Amino acid sequence: MKKLFAIMTFSAFSMTVSAADLVPACEKYFADYDTFLKNVPAEQATMIKQQYEATKQQLSALPKDMQEQTCNQAAEQLKQMQDMMGKK
Structure with missing residues (x-):
């Protein structure tokens, strides 16, 4: 149940961002998220x-600087969630 809550919380964060072309930080974030x-x-x-x-x-609709900041924050949250779940 805690894992599901963490996933739902993370997904809720992801939905608060607004996105054509993605900056490298976002490309890496989505590759990590795919994994x-x-x-x-x-x-x-x-x-x-x-x-x-x-x-x-x-x-992809966000300005490049906002993409960078948002994806860096999301990547950190993904890392924390994976650590909490014991997944790398």
Whole structure:
């Protein structure tokens, strides 16, 4: 239950960002997130993937400097969540 809550919390953060071209920090974040999704149980992954795709679109609409800042923050949260879940 705690894992699901963490995933839902992270997804909620992702939905607060607004996204054409992505800066390298965002490209890395989404690559890392793709890897993370491979380790999420299928029943949870479906919902998360829908939010994930919306987040990609929203991020690409942001100015480059905001993309960089937002993706760096999201990457740090992803790392913390993976550490909490014991996944690397």
